[in-house]
Amino acid sequence: MEPxxxxxxxxxxxxxxxxxxxxxxxxxxxxxxxxxxxxxxxASLQDSGLSTEEAFFIAKMRFGDSSTIQQEFxxxxxxxxxxxxxLVAVVLVLGIKLxxxxxxxxxxxxxxALREFSATxxxxxxxxxxWIFRIGVIIALLYLxxxxxxxxxxxxxxxxxxxxxxxxxSEVAIRAMMxxxxxxxxxxxxxxxYLHSSYIYFGVSCVVIIFSMWFLYKNKDQQIKFA
Amino acid sequence: xxSKELVAASTIPIVLSLLKEKDNYGYQLIKDVQRxxxxxxxxxxxxxxxxxxxxxxxxxxxxxxxxxDGRNRKYYSLNKSGKTTxxxxxxxxxxxxxxxxxxxxxxxxxx
Numbered sequence: 001m002e003p004x005x006x007x008x009x010x011x012x013x014x015x016x017x018x019x020x021x022x023x024x025x026x027x028x029x030x031x032x033x034x035x036x037x038x039x040x041x042x043a044s045l046q047d048s049g050l051s052t053e054e055a056f057f058i059a060k061m062r063f064g065d066s067s068t069i070q071q072e073f074x075x076x077x078x079x080x081x082x083x084x085x086x087l088v089a090v091v092l093v094l095g096i097k098l099x100x101x102x103x104x105x106x107x108x109x110x111x112x113a114l115r116e117f118s119a120t121x122x123x124x125x126x127x128x129x130x131w132i133f134r135i136g137v138i139i140a141l142l143y144l145x146x147x148x149x150x151x152x153x154x155x156x157x158x159x160x161x162x163x164x165x166x167x168x169x170s171e172v173a174i175r176a177m178m179x180x181x182x183x184x185x186x187x188x189x190x191x192x193x194y195l196h197s198s199y200i201y202f203g204v205s206c207v208v209i210i211f212s213m214w215f216l217y218k219n220k221d222q223q224i225k226f227a
Numbered sequence: 228x229x230s231k232e233l234v235a236a237s238t239i240p241i242v243l244s245l246l247k248e249k250d251n252y253g254y255q256l257i258k259d260v261q262r263x264x265x266x267x268x269x270x271x272x273x274x275x276x277x278x279x280x281x282x283x284x285x286x287x288x289x290x291x292x293x294x295x296d297g298r299n300r301k302y303y304s305l306n307k308s309g310k311t312t313x314x315x316x317x318x319x320x321x322x323x324x325x326x327x328x329x330x331x332x333x334x335x336x337x338x
Binding site for chain 2: 020029030032033034035036037039040041062063064068069072073075076077
Protein backbone atom coordinates (compact mmCIF):
# COMPACT_ATOMS: atom_id res chain seq x y z
CA MET A 1 0.00 0.00 0.00
CA GLU A 2 1.16 3.53 -0.86
CA PRO A 3 2.18 5.56 2.20
CA UNK A 4 -0.16 8.43 3.11
CA UNK A 5 2.42 11.10 2.38
CA UNK A 6 5.00 9.97 -0.16
CA UNK A 7 5.88 13.48 -1.28
CA UNK A 8 9.61 14.11 -1.09
CA UNK A 9 10.28 17.81 -0.60
CA UNK A 10 14.01 17.57 -1.32
CA UNK A 11 13.40 15.83 -4.64
CA UNK A 12 10.69 18.33 -5.59
CA UNK A 13 12.99 21.27 -4.80
CA UNK A 14 15.87 19.67 -6.70
CA UNK A 15 13.62 19.14 -9.72
CA UNK A 16 12.51 22.75 -9.68
CA UNK A 17 16.13 23.94 -9.38
CA UNK A 18 17.04 21.70 -12.32
CA UNK A 19 14.31 23.37 -14.38
CA UNK A 20 15.63 26.84 -13.52
CA UNK A 21 19.13 25.57 -14.25
CA UNK A 22 18.29 23.76 -17.50
CA UNK A 23 20.59 26.17 -19.31
CA UNK A 24 23.30 25.57 -16.68
CA UNK A 25 23.27 29.20 -15.70
CA UNK A 26 23.27 28.86 -11.92
CA UNK A 27 26.34 28.58 -9.75
CA UNK A 28 26.41 26.11 -6.85
CA UNK A 29 25.94 29.05 -4.47
CA UNK A 30 22.82 30.18 -6.33
CA UNK A 31 21.40 26.66 -6.28
CA UNK A 32 22.00 26.51 -2.51
CA UNK A 33 20.31 29.88 -2.19
CA UNK A 34 17.16 28.71 -3.99
CA UNK A 35 17.18 25.48 -2.01
CA UNK A 36 17.40 27.43 1.25
CA UNK A 37 14.57 29.71 0.11
CA UNK A 38 12.26 26.78 -0.65
CA UNK A 39 13.08 25.01 2.62
CA UNK A 40 12.40 28.18 4.64
CA UNK A 41 9.16 28.91 2.76
CA UNK A 42 7.92 25.32 2.97
CA ALA A 43 8.70 25.16 6.72
CA SER A 44 6.80 28.39 7.31
CA LEU A 45 3.78 27.19 5.31
CA GLN A 46 3.82 23.81 7.04
CA ASP A 47 3.78 25.60 10.40
CA SER A 48 0.52 27.23 9.31
CA GLY A 49 -1.03 23.79 8.79
CA LEU A 50 -0.34 22.90 5.16
CA SER A 51 0.93 19.50 4.04
CA THR A 52 4.46 19.24 2.62
CA GLU A 53 3.10 18.93 -0.91
CA GLU A 54 0.77 21.92 -0.58
CA ALA A 55 3.56 23.95 1.00
CA PHE A 56 5.88 23.15 -1.89
CA PHE A 57 3.34 24.07 -4.56
CA ILE A 58 2.58 27.39 -2.93
CA ALA A 59 6.29 28.09 -2.48
CA LYS A 60 6.83 27.28 -6.16
CA MET A 61 3.96 29.54 -7.22
CA ARG A 62 5.33 32.41 -5.13
CA PHE A 63 8.85 31.89 -6.39
CA GLY A 64 7.78 32.20 -10.00
CA ASP A 65 7.89 30.40 -13.31
CA SER A 66 11.21 28.56 -13.78
CA SER A 67 11.86 29.87 -17.29
CA THR A 68 11.21 33.48 -16.21
CA ILE A 69 13.60 33.11 -13.28
CA GLN A 70 16.16 31.56 -15.59
CA GLN A 71 15.89 34.52 -17.96
CA GLU A 72 16.28 36.97 -15.09
CA PHE A 73 19.41 35.21 -13.90
CA UNK A 74 20.76 35.28 -17.46
CA UNK A 75 20.13 39.04 -17.64
CA UNK A 76 21.89 39.53 -14.29
CA UNK A 77 25.04 37.98 -15.71
CA UNK A 78 25.95 40.60 -18.29
CA UNK A 79 28.27 39.70 -21.09
CA UNK A 80 30.88 42.08 -22.39
CA UNK A 81 29.94 42.44 -26.05
CA UNK A 82 33.46 43.29 -27.27
CA UNK A 83 34.89 40.19 -25.62
CA UNK A 84 31.98 38.21 -27.03
CA UNK A 85 32.86 39.33 -30.57
CA UNK A 86 36.57 38.52 -30.04
CA LEU A 87 35.75 35.15 -28.54
CA VAL A 88 33.28 34.20 -31.25
CA ALA A 89 35.81 35.28 -33.89
CA VAL A 90 38.55 33.11 -32.32
CA VAL A 91 36.20 30.15 -32.04
CA LEU A 92 35.00 30.69 -35.60
CA VAL A 93 38.58 30.68 -36.94
CA LEU A 94 39.35 27.55 -34.91
CA GLY A 95 36.10 26.02 -36.20
CA ILE A 96 37.07 26.66 -39.82
CA LYS A 97 40.56 25.31 -39.19
CA LEU A 98 39.01 22.29 -37.48
CA UNK A 99 36.91 21.48 -40.54
CA UNK A 100 39.98 21.87 -42.79
CA UNK A 101 42.02 19.68 -40.44
CA UNK A 102 39.36 16.98 -40.50
CA UNK A 103 39.47 17.06 -44.30
CA UNK A 104 43.27 16.87 -44.20
CA UNK A 105 43.22 14.00 -41.71
CA UNK A 106 41.00 12.07 -44.12
CA UNK A 107 43.23 13.00 -47.01
CA UNK A 108 46.43 11.96 -45.22
CA UNK A 109 44.83 8.77 -43.97
CA UNK A 110 44.13 7.73 -47.52
CA UNK A 111 47.59 8.82 -48.70
CA UNK A 112 49.27 6.80 -45.94
CA ALA A 113 47.07 3.85 -46.76
CA LEU A 114 48.19 4.13 -50.39
CA ARG A 115 51.91 4.20 -49.54
CA GLU A 116 52.62 1.08 -51.46
CA PHE A 117 51.70 2.87 -54.70
CA SER A 118 54.19 5.06 -56.57
CA ALA A 119 54.75 8.71 -55.50
CA THR A 120 53.26 9.97 -58.77
CA UNK A 121 50.07 8.09 -58.28
CA UNK A 122 49.76 9.45 -54.72
CA UNK A 123 50.41 12.98 -55.98
CA UNK A 124 47.74 12.58 -58.61
CA UNK A 125 45.39 11.31 -55.98
CA UNK A 126 46.18 14.29 -53.73
CA UNK A 127 45.37 16.80 -56.48
CA UNK A 128 41.97 15.25 -57.08
CA UNK A 129 41.38 14.56 -53.38
CA UNK A 130 42.21 18.13 -52.36
CA TRP A 131 39.65 19.52 -54.72
CA ILE A 132 36.98 17.15 -53.49
CA PHE A 133 37.76 17.94 -49.86
CA ARG A 134 37.90 21.68 -50.46
CA ILE A 135 34.48 21.63 -52.10
CA GLY A 136 33.23 19.45 -49.21
CA VAL A 137 34.62 21.89 -46.65
CA ILE A 138 33.00 24.89 -48.36
CA ILE A 139 29.63 23.09 -48.46
CA ALA A 140 29.97 22.08 -44.78
CA LEU A 141 30.86 25.64 -43.73
CA LEU A 142 27.99 27.14 -45.70
CA TYR A 143 25.62 24.63 -44.11
CA LEU A 144 27.01 25.38 -40.63
CA UNK A 145 26.61 29.10 -41.22
CA UNK A 146 23.05 28.51 -42.38
CA UNK A 147 22.23 26.50 -39.22
CA UNK A 148 23.81 29.11 -36.91
CA UNK A 149 22.16 32.15 -38.40
CA UNK A 150 18.71 30.67 -39.05
CA UNK A 151 18.10 28.08 -36.35
CA UNK A 152 20.40 28.52 -33.35
CA UNK A 153 19.79 32.06 -32.24
CA UNK A 154 21.11 31.66 -28.73
CA UNK A 155 23.73 29.35 -27.39
CA UNK A 156 25.90 29.15 -24.31
CA UNK A 157 29.66 29.56 -24.20
CA UNK A 158 30.13 26.06 -22.86
CA UNK A 159 28.66 24.66 -26.10
CA UNK A 160 31.56 26.25 -27.97
CA UNK A 161 34.15 24.61 -25.76
CA UNK A 162 34.10 21.54 -27.98
CA UNK A 163 35.58 23.51 -30.90
CA UNK A 164 39.04 24.33 -29.47
CA UNK A 165 39.18 20.88 -27.84
CA UNK A 166 38.49 19.11 -31.13
CA UNK A 167 40.80 21.53 -32.89
CA UNK A 168 43.72 20.54 -30.63
CA UNK A 169 42.98 16.85 -31.21
CA SER A 170 42.83 17.40 -34.96
CA GLU A 171 46.13 19.37 -34.88
CA VAL A 172 47.83 16.53 -33.00
CA ALA A 173 46.40 14.00 -35.43
CA ILE A 174 47.39 15.97 -38.49
CA ARG A 175 50.92 16.65 -37.21
CA ALA A 176 51.41 12.97 -36.48
CA MET A 177 50.20 12.12 -39.95
CA MET A 178 52.40 14.77 -41.57
CA UNK A 179 55.39 13.34 -39.76
CA UNK A 180 54.62 9.92 -41.18
CA UNK A 181 53.90 11.38 -44.61
CA UNK A 182 57.02 13.58 -44.92
CA UNK A 183 59.32 10.99 -43.44
CA UNK A 184 58.17 8.69 -46.16
CA UNK A 185 57.92 10.97 -49.17
CA UNK A 186 60.21 13.96 -48.65
CA UNK A 187 63.73 14.62 -47.50
CA UNK A 188 66.15 17.55 -47.12
CA UNK A 189 65.62 21.30 -46.75
CA UNK A 190 61.88 21.37 -47.46
CA UNK A 191 61.03 19.01 -44.61
CA UNK A 192 63.30 20.83 -42.13
CA UNK A 193 61.97 24.26 -43.10
CA TYR A 194 58.38 23.08 -43.02
CA LEU A 195 58.68 21.43 -39.63
CA HIS A 196 60.49 24.39 -38.03
CA SER A 197 57.92 26.93 -39.22
CA SER A 198 55.25 24.47 -38.21
CA TYR A 199 56.59 24.31 -34.65
CA ILE A 200 56.44 28.11 -34.31
CA TYR A 201 52.94 28.14 -35.73
CA PHE A 202 51.96 25.27 -33.45
CA GLY A 203 53.38 27.05 -30.36
CA VAL A 204 51.57 30.31 -31.09
CA SER A 205 48.36 28.40 -31.82
CA CYS A 206 48.66 26.56 -28.50
CA VAL A 207 48.96 29.84 -26.56
CA VAL A 208 45.91 31.30 -28.34
CA ILE A 209 43.91 28.12 -27.87
CA ILE A 210 44.81 27.67 -24.20
CA PHE A 211 43.83 31.29 -23.55
CA SER A 212 40.55 30.94 -25.45
CA MET A 213 39.75 27.67 -23.66
CA TRP A 214 40.43 29.27 -20.28
CA PHE A 215 38.25 32.19 -21.31
CA LEU A 216 35.47 29.87 -22.50
CA TYR A 217 35.64 27.99 -19.21
CA LYS A 218 35.48 31.21 -17.17
CA ASN A 219 32.40 32.33 -19.10
CA LYS A 220 30.78 28.98 -19.70
CA ASP A 221 27.41 30.13 -18.37
CA GLN A 222 27.19 33.19 -20.59
CA GLN A 223 24.78 33.34 -23.47
CA ILE A 224 25.69 34.20 -27.03
CA LYS A 225 23.04 35.75 -29.21
CA PHE A 226 23.68 35.25 -32.89
CA ALA A 227 20.86 37.38 -34.22
CA UNK B 228 -1.94 46.42 -4.58
CA UNK B 229 1.00 48.35 -6.07
CA SER B 230 1.56 48.18 -9.84
CA LYS B 231 4.21 45.89 -11.31
CA GLU B 232 6.23 48.82 -12.70
CA LEU B 233 6.35 50.66 -9.39
CA VAL B 234 7.26 47.45 -7.55
CA ALA B 235 10.14 46.90 -9.98
CA ALA B 236 11.34 50.51 -9.68
CA SER B 237 11.30 50.41 -5.90
CA THR B 238 13.05 47.06 -5.47
CA ILE B 239 16.63 48.38 -5.36
CA PRO B 240 16.02 51.22 -2.86
CA ILE B 241 14.02 48.84 -0.68
CA VAL B 242 16.69 46.13 -0.70
CA LEU B 243 19.46 48.64 0.00
CA SER B 244 17.41 50.22 2.82
CA LEU B 245 16.77 46.86 4.46
CA LEU B 246 20.43 45.91 4.20
CA LYS B 247 21.41 49.23 5.76
CA GLU B 248 19.56 48.14 8.90
CA LYS B 249 21.27 44.75 9.14
CA ASP B 250 22.85 41.96 7.09
CA ASN B 251 20.16 39.71 5.71
CA TYR B 252 19.41 36.81 3.36
CA GLY B 253 16.98 36.57 0.44
CA TYR B 254 14.03 34.84 2.05
CA GLN B 255 14.10 37.09 5.11
CA LEU B 256 14.31 40.22 2.93
CA ILE B 257 11.12 39.11 1.16
CA LYS B 258 9.33 38.49 4.45
CA ASP B 259 10.49 41.85 5.84
CA VAL B 260 9.10 43.66 2.79
CA GLN B 261 5.77 41.87 3.15
CA ARG B 262 5.62 42.80 6.83
CA UNK B 263 6.60 46.45 6.35
CA UNK B 264 4.24 46.99 3.41
CA UNK B 265 1.38 45.16 5.11
CA UNK B 266 1.24 42.82 2.12
CA UNK B 267 0.62 45.55 -0.45
CA UNK B 268 4.05 45.10 -2.00
CA UNK B 269 4.14 41.64 -3.55
CA UNK B 270 7.43 40.57 -5.06
CA UNK B 271 7.72 37.59 -7.37
CA UNK B 272 10.00 35.95 -4.85
CA UNK B 273 12.39 34.32 -7.32
CA UNK B 274 13.04 37.66 -9.01
CA UNK B 275 14.79 39.02 -5.93
CA UNK B 276 17.81 36.74 -6.35
CA UNK B 277 18.85 38.03 -9.80
CA UNK B 278 18.44 41.58 -8.39
CA UNK B 279 20.74 40.72 -5.48
CA UNK B 280 23.21 39.25 -7.96
CA UNK B 281 23.15 42.47 -10.02
CA UNK B 282 23.70 44.61 -6.92
CA UNK B 283 26.59 42.40 -5.87
CA UNK B 284 28.17 42.64 -9.33
CA UNK B 285 27.85 46.41 -9.19
CA UNK B 286 29.68 46.34 -5.87
CA UNK B 287 26.81 47.87 -3.91
CA UNK B 288 26.44 44.85 -1.66
CA UNK B 289 28.63 41.91 -0.74
CA UNK B 290 27.80 38.43 0.43
CA UNK B 291 29.04 35.72 2.75
CA UNK B 292 27.87 32.20 3.53
CA UNK B 293 26.65 31.19 6.97
CA UNK B 294 25.63 27.71 8.08
CA UNK B 295 22.10 27.85 9.50
CA ASP B 296 19.55 25.08 10.02
CA GLY B 297 22.06 22.70 8.45
CA ARG B 298 22.02 24.66 5.20
CA ASN B 299 24.28 27.15 3.48
CA ARG B 300 22.65 30.55 3.79
CA LYS B 301 23.87 33.48 1.74
CA TYR B 302 23.85 36.72 3.69
CA TYR B 303 24.17 40.13 2.11
CA SER B 304 25.62 43.30 3.57
CA LEU B 305 25.66 46.86 2.31
CA ASN B 306 28.96 48.22 0.98
CA LYS B 307 30.23 51.78 1.15
CA SER B 308 29.21 52.46 -2.46
CA GLY B 309 25.83 50.89 -1.67
CA LYS B 310 25.35 53.46 1.11
CA THR B 311 26.20 56.28 -1.29
CA THR B 312 23.78 54.91 -3.91
CA UNK B 313 21.12 54.53 -1.26
CA UNK B 314 21.41 58.16 -0.18
CA UNK B 315 21.14 59.25 -3.84
CA UNK B 316 18.09 57.09 -4.35
CA UNK B 317 16.62 58.41 -1.13
CA UNK B 318 16.94 61.97 -2.45
CA UNK B 319 15.31 61.02 -5.76
CA UNK B 320 12.39 59.24 -4.13
CA UNK B 321 11.93 62.00 -1.55
CA UNK B 322 11.81 64.58 -4.34
CA UNK B 323 9.27 62.56 -6.30
CA UNK B 324 7.25 62.01 -3.14
CA UNK B 325 7.37 65.73 -2.39
CA UNK B 326 6.11 66.58 -5.89
CA UNK B 327 3.24 64.14 -5.52
CA UNK B 328 2.28 65.46 -2.10
CA UNK B 329 2.31 69.01 -3.44
CA UNK B 330 0.27 68.05 -6.49
CA UNK B 331 -2.33 66.05 -4.67
CA UNK B 332 -2.69 68.13 -1.55
CA UNK B 333 -4.51 71.40 -2.32
CA UNK B 334 -3.61 72.94 1.06
CA UNK B 335 0.09 72.47 0.42
CA UNK B 336 -0.27 73.99 -3.06
CA UNK B 337 -1.79 77.16 -1.66
CA UNK B 338 1.07 77.84 0.71
